[in-house]
Amino acid sequence: MEAVKQELKEKIISVLNLEDVNPEDIKDTDPLFGAGLGLDSIDALELIVMLDKDYGIKLLDPKEGKAIFESIETMAKYISENRTK
Amino acid sequence: MSKCYINGTGCISAQRTFDTVFLEAAEVNNQENVLTIKDPVYKNYISPGAIRRMGKGVKAGIVASSQAMQEAGLENVDAIITGTGMGCMEDSEKFLKAIIDNNESFLTPTSFIQSTHNTVGAQIALGLKCTGYNFTYVQNAVSFESSLLDASLQFASDEIENVLVGGIDETVEYTMSLFKLAGYIKTESEKPYQIFPAKSKGVVYGEGATFFLLENKITSSTYAELAGVEIINKLPIEEAEQKLNQFLAENNCRISDLDAVVLGYNGDIDDEIYFKNLAENCLKNITQLYYKHLSGAYHTASAFGLWIGAKIIHTQEIPAIVRANAIAKDQYNTILLYNHHKGRDHSFTLLKRCQSTT
Structure with a gap:
């Protein structure tokens, strides 16, 4: 789980091109959207594609996204439980 | 215009x-x-x-x-x-x-x-x-x-x-x-x-x-008047001088009124013929400048050329690095820009000094 969290932080920084942000700057429970990292709806689409491409997870219900993308911790938990690759 | x-x-x-x-x-x-x-x-x-x-x-x-x-x-x-x-x-x-x-x-x-x-x-x-x-x-x-x-x-x-x-x-x-x-x-x-x-x-x-x-107005920050712009997609080289004279006449100007001409020389020997055709004939007595050795050649490099023209009128100075010939003038009040790409898409742009800059 810890390895997934670290990997996720690195991927998010890279995929979303977050300048001046290091993995250690992102706390596991920080909100990804809104106040925390300040991600937006376009970033959400990027993350959905990343889940599919890198972990084989297809998010079919958009309502699920809100809970899954709440923080690094919630994302890592969902990936660990649902990944197919 | x-x-x-x-x-x-x-x-x-x-x-x-x-x-x-x-x-x-x-x-x-x-x-x-x-x-x-x-x-x-x-x-x-x-x-x-x-x-x-x-x-x-x-x-x-x-x-x-x-x-x-x-x-x-x-x-x-x-x-x-x-x-x-x-x-x-x-x-x-x-x-x-x-x-x-x-x-x-x-x-x-x-x-x-x-x-x-x-x-x-x-x-x-x-x-x-x-x-x-x-x-x-x-x-x-x-x-x-x-x-x-x-x-x-x-x-x-x-x-x-x-x-x-x-x-x-x-x-x-x-x-x-x-x-x-x-x-x-x-x-x-x-x-x-x-x-x-x-x-x-x-x-x-x-x-x-x-x-x-x-x-649409002159202000304290005015560089120059954009006095004329013309695009000619196809222009046979033998008609270039006539077209230039026509463009200038439409903008109440003649070649003898020009203080400088900014040419789009790009280093391509085939493209250069078009510029030389004017530079060595009707524009031979005019201060000649070029800029693509500084900016590189690209489709909108002529905007860099216009920036140079506007700066010259504004500062009344010509950096030596853009000079293509040694002719100098006391004042630079009227500047023509000429560009083309591979013998197509020719453009003439005319800049004039205006009151706030004189």
Whole structure:
């Protein structure tokens, strides 16, 4: 789980091109959207594609996204439980 | 042409043009066949949230337009008109590469959104919250001049009082490799590269973003009057002089009135013939200047040429680095720009000094 969290932080920084942000700057429970990292709806689409491409997870219900993308911790938990690759 | 004036400029180029007055730090790089822009600190102009999605052309366009507005003392504009020959190539390449790499799956939105030709104009408008006229011209080497013409039409129809007009193009690795294969860019074996006089085919490629704030009135920041613009897509070389005289006459001017001419010499021996045809004949007694050895050649490099023309009228100085001949004048009040690309898409642009600058 810890390895997934670290990997996720690195991927998010890279995929979303977050300048001046290091993995250690992102706390596991920080909100990804809104106040925390300040991600937006376009970033959400990027993350959905990343889940599919890198972990084989297809998010079919958009309502699920809100809970899954709440923080690094919630994302890592969902990936660990649902990944197919 | 309806009266309009250049009241602000901003230029991001292969030279340090964003924090200097007028090419005092310019130097010729004859070791590279693709010249890339010298970047300002973009974070000083664009929010971190927005900047992370922007390609270099978009960032450079936003900074150049911001500088032009700042010089003119305006916080918003009535219209934004941009010209680009190739558009936002960086994101276009990213998106196309993703299509191939991922076998047409897993396509993400960011590079697609940012890849369109009108991204620069759109991002400037978003930043300014400008809901006015917004148009982008993609017309090869006359993309920028098409934007200028549109701006003059907007003034003529009293639609606007001010407008941002810019030319933007960016270089990207894969496209440059294709241009090299096609022979558009000089080969490595020709180093050090020489632009004028040309010795071979091909150009030293470049990129840049140059913006002008045009207004329908003279202000304390006025550089020059944009007195005339004409685009001629096909112009046989033997008709060039006649067409030039016609253009000048339409703008109440003659060759003898010209104080300087800014020519688009690009280092390609075939393209040079068109410039030499005028330079060695009807323009032989006029101060001749060139600029693509500084900016590189690209579809909207003529905007860099216009920036040079406007700066000369404003400062009344000609940096030695842009001189193509030794003829000098006491004053530079009327400047003609002539450009073309591969014998097509010819353009004449006329600048005149006006009251506030005299």
